[in-house]
Amino acid sequence: MTVIAFRVQPLTPERWPDLEDLFGPKGPCYGCWCNHFRMPQKQRMPLLGEGARRLFEERVRKGPPPGVLAYDGETCVGWLQAGPRAHVPEWNNPRRASTPLPDAPAEDERNWAASCFFVRKGWRGKGVTAALLDGAIAFARESGARLLEAAPMDHEFKRSSEGLYVGPERVFLRAGFIEVARQKPGRPLMRLAI
Structure with missing residues (x-):
């Protein structure tokens, strides 16, 4: 088996432009453009497609970087939204598997979330997700984060390709994350102290 060394930035x-090429003209997840956890559904739904693309481009231009990209050579093959929990308020909703615990409040910008993955078709199952997570850990460390949390699908949860945007539990376990809560079936809240 050939192991590909991905570069993560x-x-x-x-x-x-690399993200636009990765996502394609319509954007991933029905035109979400990674705004799913950034605003309530009532605000997000009318923007799907071009409005969501413009909003996310503005967010990227304003900074700081909202996540990391993986490259195979010059081709962008993956994306992971990672940054302070405060930047993805819907991820902190009390009805979600990712609801923050009292020892890691969303208001503390040192508490980070790894919330959404996207891997280019043709590169899925080749280690891009693990490379993105490793890159997000390094990015969080360099940015002064104290912890990085995620709410992936566990190994027993019935998966669909749409549901795996949160990542599989095994990738987080291999990276050293531990389960700190289980607020929804099949979705552990996992944490890595940085």
Whole structure:
């Protein structure tokens, strides 16, 4: 089996064209453009497609980088939204598997979330998700985060390709994350102290 060494970089404004190429003209997840956890559904739904793309591009241009990109050579093959929990308020909703615990409040910008993965078709199952997570850990460390949390699908949860945008539990376990809560079936809240 050939192992591919992926390069992972923060999504800065000059890398925006790479993200657009990765996501395609309609954007991932029915035109969400990674706004799912950034605003309530009532605000997000009318923006799907071009409105969501413009909003996320503005967010990237304003900074700081909202996550990391993975590259195979010059081709952008993956994305992971990672940054302070405060930047993804819907991820902190009390009805979610990712609801923050009292020892890691969302208001503390040192408490980070790894919330959404996207891997280019043709590169899925080749280690891009693990490379993105490793890159997000390094990015969080360099940015002064104290912890990184995620709410992946566990190994027993019935998966669909749409549901795996949160990542599989095994990738987080291999990276050293531990389960700190289980607020929804099949979705552990996992944490890595940085």
